[in-house]
C-alpha cells in the first residue's frame with residue numbers, strides 16, 4: 001500500500017487543467033517536504049512530469065525529519081527529485097535559483113508543538129525569513145502555510161470566519177508557540193512584499209485530512225483511525241461539542257496551488273471545506289455511518305500532552321478564494337472519510 005491513493009493523484013492532476021503547465025521546466029523548493037502536505041505536493045509534481053509536462057519540473061525537498069516519521073523517510077527514486085536533510089532555521093543556499101518556494105515546514109500537530117514549542121516558533125519565523133531571503137535572491141513566488149489557528153477562538157458572530165477577522169488569540173496560552181508564530185510569519189510575508197517586492201502568498205488551511213497522514217501524527221482523524229482500526233475506543237477531549245470542518249487533501253492541494261499561482265502577493269486566503277461544520281461527537285457518528293466500522297467513544301479531560309485551550313468552533317468563509325481564484329472543494333465528508341479509512345486499513349496495520 002502506497003502512502004497515498006493513486007486515483008486521487010490522477011484526479012487532482014487532471015483537475016489542475018492548463019495551470020499545471022505553469023510548472024513546466026520550473027525548479028520548486030519544498031520545505032517540510034517529507035511531511036503530509038510536502039509528500040503530497042512531491043507526488044503531484046512527479047506525476048505531472050510523468051503524464052502532463054513535456055519539460056519536467058524539478059523538486060528540491062528540504063526536511064530535518066523532526067516529525068517526518070517512517071513515511072517521510074521513504075524517499076522517491078526519481079531524477080527530478082533531490083532530497084536535502086536540512087534544518088531551515090539555518091539559511092539554505094540552493095545551487096541554482098528556484099522559481100517557486102512552498103514553505104510547508106512546521107510542527108503542525110498539537111501533540112508535537114506542545115513537546116517542541118521553541119522549534120515550532122522558530123520554523124514559522126526564522127525558518128520563513130530564511131526562505132523569504134532565498135525567494136528574494138531568486139525572484140521566486142513563495143507560499144507560506146499559515147493556519148486557521150491564527151483566528152484563535154472566534155466568537156459566534158465571526159463563524160464562518162473571513163480573512164478580515166483579526167482573531168481572538170492568547171500570546172501566553174498553550175497554543176501560542178504555534179498560532180502566534182504563524183501570525184508573525186504572516187507579518188514577515190507582508191513586510192517582504194512591501195519592502196522588497198517579494199511575491200509571498202499566505203494560505204490559512206482548515207484541517208486537511210486524507211491518505212498519507214501518519215498513524216502517529218496525533219491529529220484528530222489519524223488518531224481516530226488508528227484507534228478504530230485497532231478496535232479501541234476513541235477519546236473526545238473536553239465536551240465533544242467543539243466543532244471543526246474537514247477538507248479532503250486533494251481539494252486542499254488544488255486550493256494551495258491556485259493561491260501559489262494566482263493569489264495576490266501579501267494576501268491571506270482561507271483554504272478549507274466549510275461544509276459541514278461538525279462537532280466531534282457527530283464526527284464519530286459520521287465515521288460509523290460512512291465506513292460501516294464499529295466506533296466506540298469516551299469523553300475525557302484534556303491530558304497534559306494536549307493543549308487544553310482549544311477553539312470551540314472553527315469554520316472557514318472561503319468567499320475570497322472562490323471569487324478571486326475559482327476555488328471550490330469537491331469531495332464531501334462521507335466520501336473523503338471512506339477513502340481515508342479504506343487507505344488506513346492497509347497502511348495502519
Ligand SMILES: NC(=O)c1ccc[n+]([C@@H]2O[C@H](COP(=O)([O-])OP(=O)(O)OC[C@H]3O[C@@H](n4cnc5c(N)ncnc54)[C@H](O)[C@@H]3O)[C@@H](O)[C@H]2O)c1
Pocket residue numbers: 031032033034035036037038062063064065066067068072086087088089103104105106107108109123127145146147148204205206207208209
Ligand atoms: N495539514 C493541515 O491540516 C494543516 C492545517 C493548518 C496549517 N498547516 C501547516 O501546513 C504545513 C504542512 O503541514 P503538514 O500537515 O504537512 O505537517 P507535517 O507535520 O506532516 O509536516 C511538516 C514537516 O516539516 C518538517 N519540519 C519541521 N521543522 C522543520 C525545520 N526546522 N526544518 C526542516 N523541516 C522541518 C517536519 O519534519 C515534517 O516533515 C505546516 O506548516 C502546518 O503548520 C497544516
